[in-house]
Amino acid sequence: MTASLKNLPGTGDFARGIHPSDEKGLAQNSPIEIVPPPAQIAIPMLQHTGAPCDPAVQVKQELAMGDKVGEAKGFISAPVHTSIAGTVMMASVTTLPNGRHVRTIPIKAGPNQVSGDALKAEIFGGEWPTSGLEKYEPAQIAAAVREAGLVGLGGAAFPTHVKLTRNEKRPVDTLLVNGCECEPYLTADYRLMVEFPAPIVTGALLAGHASGAKQIVIAVEDNKPAAVEALKKAAQGTAVQIATVHTKYPMGGERQVIPAVLKREVPTGGLPLDVGVVVVNVGTAAAIARAVLRGKALTHRIVSVTGRGIKNPKNLLVPIGITYQELIDYCGGFTADAARVVVGGPMMGFSISTFNIPVTKGTSGVVVLTQDDVKRAEETSCVRCGRCVDVCPLNLVPTKMALASKFEDWEMAKRYHLLACCECGCCGYICPANIPLVQLMRKGKAQMPRG
């Protein structure tokens, strides 16, 4: 398949980037399976970008699935809900894969749980209308999305209602639904697009209506022809168009997919909103449909558990708050040569060493890599070959930024635009000297004096 964008200004490609082996074959043909309800879950009070939630429940309180557990504080925040029916227990603290310590509220499962096919039907089943959606007021859609605790399911977990709230000063003309699952290994979005395209289309129409967008585009990479077919069928007769873009990392990034489809450049430090675009992930779109049409909170998500280090790679529909250990166990556990467990994709994900921590809204996958996968030659000196410059999707000079970071030369870091770095990992992937470039960028970005 090749890129095809009818009536859209983009070429389906962005400059530079990399072509890692996609490794999607491990799990892409495994239909979504339902994990049995766990005996206990833990709901972190911060699962999104923004302010943490305040607990909204008392110890020993009985909750039904979807009841609110934490109330959002401030505009850029999202409430959290319980994904099982059960009893609230004593609050605790956990360390999420990204290193943040957050308060969690554990919930012990009660006797009556929705599970198996009933759960699947509850979340993705039923009718997903594509007409008559105008009856929902834009403000009503944004409010329902906020109430449902919706955040970007692609990984960054930015509260969705913020994007959908209309702003007179910055009108939106395009809603872009991001189906570019560009991280290697991950197939969660792919399975959703193939198996349940209808809620994605409905959600896209609702989000488009809420944000005031004139055109609605679902962008999918050209290595997912089955997803494109399924979406095209579901979107027939609607205002939603499907754009096929080139398969390249990091196509799923907002700053890459917007130029690829619309030929617009998001300003550094700005948002897609600055160029009249709202981007939501396909999983988010489906959750928007569910939140608006059925008033259901975000309680479950699809997670790919894959990699050569796991016995049976699968795509799972899991309750948020379940532990990684349970997902790993459900997939048969580790193989003998498992070496590293990564939450998220292998390019931008975080490796974890303890698995009794909860899955959050932004968890798109668990990738278990083997000794062979993570084997890397020793770090050598930079020979200034410029490969990192050749692949940086933001047109930066990673080797100089890393050097500035290393020696804490903030003048130089500024000269080379260190703060523009999005940590996509292209430079670290390609570096012939195996220099931990991304790690150095993160260090520099954290240390660099602002202002």
Place this chain on the structure above:
Amino acid sequence: MTDEPKQEAQQVAKVEPPSAPALHIAPGPHTFSTSLTTRRMMVDVLIALIPVLAVSFYVFRLYAAIQLVICIVSALAAEALFMAMRGKRATLSDFSAVVTGAILALSLPAHAPWYVGAVGAFVAIGLGKVIFGGLGQNIFNPAMLGRAFAMIAFPAAVGASAYVLKNCPIDGLTQATPLTALKQLGQNTGLLPLFCGTTNGSLGETSALACLLGGGYLCLRRTASWEIPAGVIAAVAVIGGLIQILHPGTGWTVLHELFGGALLFGAFYIATDPVSSPLTPRGKFIFGVGIGALVMLIRKLSGYPEGVMFSVLIMNALVPLMNRWTIPSPVGGPVPVGKK
């Protein structure tokens, strides 16, 4: 068994079950391209030198082999010695010293005395590389620095006259190099010998064909950035073309300028040394253009018949400036001031 032993990769204590695999944590990205390593880049250069070496062995016979052995062995010995003096682990296995030795050898006259290559190699590695902090830190192309030193220290053994060996059974060696013949005698050399390499000259420079073959491989592998040879060739073609238009009828054409002397060898093998060339594509092209222009300047206006070595060294000195001048503008523009 971690990829980066220096980092905080730590072994996770797994109590049960006892047969559980050892898991590590490390910073991302967790997947890497393994197709290219520093060492592989050096090996690529050696592979790309095969056509050049083949022509060299064919034209200069044993002279080529002797010079190569002297220079490579000296370069390795120098690397081991100087790294030991710095108290660092010798980095012979990255093959960078082999590449420096080979390039130096191929830029010397066939029968330069043994000490020329040896001294050149020691200077190349010692003053050219290790003194700056080793691989990746040097400002100048080590091989060219070594050759420049040898040329000044032993002018009779490396200068223009040193290329000619009277009463030698090897045809090529009895004639002046094409550029010397042009400069001193006003004699033109045919394009075919220049292209195939059956002329006199430094060991690696004679054949344009061999340099194009090996250079093409380097550029396809992206071990050499194509922008540099493209810049060199563009500058020489433009300046040489202008001279041809302004002074027609000399028989010395722009193609002679391109195929003669060390131009293509320099453009593909010497100027493309990543360490001493700029980082950005734009900087690389400007660097190449600068070398090409300086080569033409030296060839036409100075007392030297050829100027690749000096041009490369001069442009090397400007690389830090060029890196500064060619910082690309990030996609989306610079980071706004006073904002994250």
